[in-house]
Amino acid sequence: MAEYPAxxxxxxxxxxxxxxxxxxxxxxxLHALQATFGYVDPKAVALISDALNLSRAEVHGTISFYHDFKTAPQPARVVKLCRAEACQALGCEALVDHLERDYGITVDGHAGAVAVETVYCLGNCALGPSALIDGELVGRIDADRLAELCHGAHA
Known part of the structure; x- marks a missing residue:
């Protein structure tokens, strides 16, 4: 889990x-700002707009178009859970239900130090269900392992 400066x-x-x-x-x-700070602060819109002679709407539109750009500091752990067809066939929806029912962690939201996001295909279909946890690909993830990784972020 990366630590970012303010x-x-x-x-x-x-x-x-x-x-x-x-x-x-x-x-x-945008990539450099996010790599440095962990997110792109809304204050950056004016900086980028002025430097590149773009409207603020164009800059904001670029940030909001790409799902991976974040506009606020992110939780300590980010879990990207594949919910594409192959992973659905291998039980990813049961993992989603388990997180919500047993841990109160909603997918596409965050609870404390963990955020769980839906993605559609991590290219690991043969080893599904798959997740990307803090940038590391994990295949054949089961409910216990997923809960352990999510719960570990709360500690």
């Missing part, structure tokens, strides 16, 4: 300036 407007301005010369710089800037 949002720093001066550091963000420096990151924006470092990529502003690139053609199509918006995505590299």
């Amino acid at each position: 949002w720093d407007q001066d550091e963000a301005r420096s990151i924006v300036a470092g990529f502003a010369h690139l053609e199509g710089a918006a995505l590299p800037i």
Whole structure:
């Protein structure tokens, strides 16, 4: 689980300036901000807009279009649970039910130090159900292992 520094407007301005010369710089800037701080603070919209001569709506639209850009600090653990057809056939929906019923963890929401998000295909279909836990692919995940990983974030 990564630890990120608090949002720093001066550091963000420096990151924006470092990529502003690139053609199509918006995505590299957004990725760099998220890699540095763990999210893209809404204050970055004005910085990027000014640096790239884009409207704030264009910058905001880019951030909101891509699901992986976050606009607030994220929980300590992020679980991306595959809910595509192959993983459904192998029981992922029972995992979702188990988390919600037994642990009060809702998918596509977060509870305390864990966020569980739906994704559609992690490319690990033969080993489903699959999850991406803090960026690490886990195949054949079962309810106990998933609960352990989610519960471990609460500690």
